Amino acid sequence: MLNARRSLFLGSMVAAAILVTGCGKEEPKPAAKAVGAPKTEPLKVAFAYVGPVGDGGWTFAHDTGRKEAEKEFGDRIKTSYVENVPESADAERVIRDMATQGNKLIFGTTFGYMEPMLKVATEFKDVKFEHATGYKTADNMRAYDVRAYEGAYVAGIIAGKMTKTNTLGFVASIPIPEVVRNINAYTLGAQSVNPKVKTKVVWVNKWFDPGKESEAATALINGGADVLLQNTDSSAVLQTAEKMGKLAFGWDSNMTAYGPKAHLASAIINWAPYYKKAIGEALKGSWKVETNWWGMKEGAIDVIAIGEMVPQDVKKMAEEKKAEIKEGKFNVWTGPLVGNDGKEVLAKDAKGDDKFIAGIMFYVRGVEGKVPSNK
Amino acid sequence: MEQLAPLIAATLSAGTPLLLAGIGLVVNERSGVVNLGAEGMMLIAAVAGFAVGFATGSPAAGLIAGAVAGMLFSLIFSALAIGLVTNQYATGLALTLFGAGLSAFAGLSYVGKSVPFKTTFEIPLLADIPFFGAAFFKLHPMVYFALLLTAVVAWMLARTRLGLVIRAVGESPESAHAIGYSVRAIRVGAVAFGGACCGLAGVYLSLIYTPLWVEGMVAGRGWIALALTTFATWRPWRVALGAYLFGSVTMIQFALQAEGIEIASQLLSMMPYIATIVVLALISRNPAFIRLNMPASLGKPFHP
Amino acid sequence: MLRLEARPIPSTLMGYAAPVIALLATVVFGSILFATLGKNPVAGLTVFFITPLETVRGLTEVGLKMVPLLLCALGLALCYRSNVWNIGAEGQLVVGGIVAGGVALLASPASIPGYFLLVLLAGMAGGMAWAAITAWLRDSFNANEILVSLMLSYVGGLLLLYLVNGPWKDPKGFNFPYSKTFDAVAMVPKLVPGTRLTWGIVIAFLALVVIWIFVARSKAGFRLQVAGHAPLAARFAGFSAREGIWMSLLICGALAGLAGALEVAGPLGQLTPQFSSGYGFAAIIVAWLGRLHPGGCVFAAFVMALIYIGGELSQSRLGLPAAITGVFQGMLLLSLLTADTFIHYRLRRV
CATH class of the missing domain: 3.40.50.2300 (Response regulator)
Incomplete structure (x- = not known):
């Protein structure tokens, strides 16, 4: 009763995974509404x-x-x-x-x-x-x-081009691999177009509390961040950016209406x-x-409703990256990948497989601080 | 220094819903009634205010609707806890449960809707003062209204006949009854005022602080406001102190995180709660301090 | 006009009739509610009050849900009877679960049989320790226990979050915030094989008997209540309000902690970030609904368990939103409280 009983875990996938080879291929065309077929129990x-x-x-x-x-x-x-x-x-x-x-x-x-x-x-x-x-x-x-990290990466590209302070902000929920991945992907996307970018992270330790999300966003903006992304549920971060004259993204669904001036794009599921x-x-x-x-290939992830304030060339970069991801030509987790403790995690041109991706529990270089309660 | 002004501004905004609700609950409790339904009333008001703000396009209409909704909802509590002398604690909790459910049901069609209200404000001239302008004079009018309300309530309780009567009813309902005051009418009024203030706090959240409606969005602030009344020993200005203290510690722990401090965020998130406990313990050491202010009949039913 | 008039002595008849009247009122209001939503009222009420009890499995689930509600409510009722306004049973339950979980994580197949008793004792100790903070601040600093116990509930929740995200995270759990699963020897044995009901329910009823005897028969129980309600009289008689604060909070902490231990070492078998469904808070209603009496708490815990489970069933069976459950629960509670009025009062025409 006191706590919004909300806690969900987007999450990691399999380690020893047998993964995904071509699972988008056979999108089932549900046998056209059975004409005259015998009536069966639904x-x-x-x-x-x-x-x-x-x-x-x-x-x-x-x-x-x-x-x-x-x-x-x-x-x-x-x-x-x-x-x-x-x-x-x-x-x-x-x-x-x-x-x-x-x-x-x-x-x-x-x-x-x-x-x-x-x-x-x-x-x-x-x-x-x-x-x-x-x-x-x-x-x-x-x-x-x-x-979801594919969406965060593309958002990062836009953020990296749009930031004036070279400081991005991320309002994070609960420190599980999924969220840490999205922080990293956002940062990597931004660094791919603007190597000077660093990312500040604030954890609210809740999935859902618009007030707290807004307060966290305020703290990030006060700390110099000017383009925000969040891995929490509400549109509060975007609205806070709008109020304070900064930029931000929608997450989960198209959130344009919540902050037309601040809304750069929405990374949707x-x-x-x-x-x-x-x-x-x-x-x-x-x-x-x-x-x-x-991911994007199967239509489960997308970055949509890119705002008017985003210059054409940036928009084009984002669209091109989306296309590359869709065609399987680009892997977000491509070396050289360096942790923010300076240790190399992936060598040049090495690609992180799904086992690697599932186990990401460190920040990449450029993210400030350390993952909470990680030893 | 550069970050201090925005920190102050953020603290004042974050403390406002707690202050609005807390002030109402102080009056409520000074009359001897505890209403644990604060969270439910805030939720009902948040959705009602959002609905009216959305339909009319007027934030003022939304705010008024929220206050009215909170007040009307508090009447359910009054009918039971004052009219039928049910247990105040249990009735309040049931009201919270009821309000949470009802607001969620009523609000289903408002999820995902937004209200295009003006979000930036400044007081001419004052806003241009270096530092002070950014810290104090670019806030939403409701922030100042909450302080004004605090002043009015403080004055009302301490200096007016109405305040005296409310306090008398909370201290010794029997005596107040004996000298001819209607204890129940006064208590219903005080609870209604509490409901209206909780309503304002709720609609502040859904129309101003984060202009959106989602189920459960009050997220425990009603409970914090209830705790603040005891923190404040039922004194209006101390509610303001408590609300801003809570708000500032919340903001400071976020600011520390943004600076990349290497303390687990879960531990940092405990700070507002622990700070409140510590400050309460320190100021409560003098027993007279608490006892002098606590309404003697708080929570006790009265039947003439 | 009608007015309420105090009865010279509480009505025994109404004492028993009140819950029945409340249920009838709920049936009437509920029928109207379901009908306005276009659902068959009979089906709606059946789902809440009959379906959960139709099968053995259903009965065991109601029993399982009752355990934490009953344990916390027993402790809270004791606090409220001694005028100690502890509303932080949730925190005491969570910390009890944490400490119990810590002890359970140390277990191995080589541990002594009956290790789970150690786990339960650890849970009680954890809950007591958490409640002791409230008692100490109240006793030594005069700090209001409503605020302290509430704030400590939030702190306890964050402590749990910290532990399962950090030191106690299962190293093989792909970085999800869950502890290892406990060894079987640390788990509370099942009472009904093939279901989830553990000996926890027996333990809860044992606690009920103990508390009942303590309240009704023992000198300490009597002193506790006197100290709470008439501190001055109590002081003349040689007992102190301090005793009341400490004793009631520690007992409540122990019971809530036990409830936490029974959850983590019962149906869950590991520490998870949200192992309590807000039982400590729901138990406040249970305590009052049970009129702060141990026997009443059993009835109230049963009703609460029923409407929680009925709420889930009404979604899957009838497609009602969860929000309606809240409305319905609120209505039931408000009718119960209203009906209770007539134990002590009656209506008179003026």
Whole structure:
């Protein structure tokens, strides 16, 4: 009651990953609305959300994906959800109840549901489980996540060109690999066009508290940062930048309306393609255990609504980088990569694989401070 | 020095919602009633004010609507805790639960909407003074209003007949009743004032501080405001001190992080809470200090 | 016009009838609420009050949810009876869970059987230590316990966040803020095999009996309440308010800490950043709803557990938003409180 019970974990993927080779290729074209096909029971699909669908951020984005999937498959599926499911002992009960209710495909949209889902998955062999942002899988449970860092990198390119103080700011939520990755990607993107850039980071230790996010943004601006990005849920950082005459980005969804003068672009997550793929596979019977880590290539990540104040050449650079990432020609984690303690992490031209990316828990050179509670 | 002026300005803005709610709750509690529903009233007001601000395009209309919504919502509490002498603590908590749910439900269609209100302000001439201008004179009018309200409430409680009556009702409702005052009417009024102030605080958050509506956006500030009333020993100016102290420590820990200080951010985030405890312990050492101000009948039901 | 009139003695009849009246009122209001939302009122009410109790699994889940609510509420009721306004059971629960988790992390398969008892004791010690800070500041510095215990709840939450992000992070957990899972020997044994219900529920009811006897029968329990309610009289009789502050807070801390230990070493089996679903705060309502009486707390904890679980079910079964659950819960609580009024008062036509 005192705390917004919000805590979600975007997250790391698999280490020993079998990854992603070509998972965008077979975007299922759901067999066109079965004309005259025999009427069968709809597939029941359930979603467990960590926040309220009205959070305007993480859970909102998942629920938008759910609705789009529902539109796509019509009466062939029946979806339901439970929101505000805390990552406490409550999660297992909710997920088990979904399974007993005849749901055959269950999505858990936060890292903290990993252990509960595994426990329930062993009990319900005929139910398929999909866990967002985790790394463990089972015979009937697979993991999925998005490469949000690709969006952060492209935002960084714009930020690096737009900053006047060569100081960027990042309002960070909870120190998990995902967030640390995004801080680094933002910084690397900026340094790719402006080597002088450094990044200041403020952690609010919450996923969601517009007031605190705004206060953190104010502290960054007072400290000299003039282009901000955030890995928290609300539009407060952008609004604060607008108020204080600085620049910022939208995150998760298009936030232009919140700060038209400050809004450089929005790095968005779109879960719909993945939900359509997963549900389509379950309907066709082609669902199999794998780990899906989707990025720009699969349409899960994008940087959109680039603002009027961004000069054409910068806009072009951002668009070109997006195209390169989409075609798989560019890897954000390409050496030489140096940590902010001066140690080289990746040698020149070495590319970080998904195992490397999952384990990023250090700041790259140019980010100030150190990752909280990292020894 | 260069960073001090913006730090002061940020502190004043951050402390304002706590001050607005805290002042209302002081009056509320001086009449002998504890309303733990502050968080719920702030949420209801935040969404109501946002809705009206969004529909009318007028921030003033939104602010008034928020205050009215907070006041109306407090009447539920009054009906039960004062009218039917239910337990004040439990009723307040139930009100918070109710308000959180109702605001979330009512606000669903406002998620993702924005209000294009003016965000920068300055007081002519004064704003141009070096340092002081940036620190004190470029703030939203509500920041000054909160201070004005503090002054008015301090004066009202200490110097006016109304203040005397409110305090008498909080100290000894039986005596106040005996000399002919309607204890319940006065308490309902004080709770309504508390509700209106909490309402202003809530709508300050959703229309001014971070102009947006999302579920649960008050994020515990109602509880901090409640804690500040005891911190302040129910004195208005000390509420202001507490609110700005809390705000400043919050801002300072963020500023330290922005400077790249190598202390785990979770530990830094504890600072506002620990600072409040330490200061409270220091100022409370003199027992008379607390006891003289605490309304003697705080939290106790009164039935004529 | 009707007016409320105090009864000369509290009505025993109403004492039992009040909860029933409140439930009936909730049924009426709830039906209106569900009907306005276009849902079948019968289905809505069934989901809240019957579905959670239909299966053995459901019953065990209600029991599991009751444990922390009941333990915290017992401690809080004791505090409130002695006039100590502790609202920080949440912090005491969290720190209890932290210390219990610390001890549980030390366990190995070679540890002595019954190691989990050590874990539970550690949880109680942790909760007591956290509550002791509030008691000490109140006793030595006269610092208001409402503020201190509340602020310490936030600090406890951040401490947990620090530990699971740093020193206690599972080295094999891909840098996620979770501790290692505890060894089986550190876990509270299951009460009903195949479900999640542990011996925790038995322990909670044992605590209930102990507290009940303490309050109703023991001299210390009596002194505690006298010291809380009539400090002057108490001083004449030779007991001090200080005793009341320390004793009630330490007992509450121990119970809340035990609740935390039972969560982490029960259904969870590891330290996670959010292992409490706000039980310490919800227990404040439970304590008052139970009229600060140990027996009442059982009933209240049961009702709270039911409406939490019913809230989840109403989403998945009926597609109601979680927000409606809050509205419904608030309504139920407000009706219960209102009905309680009529134990001590009656309506009279004036």
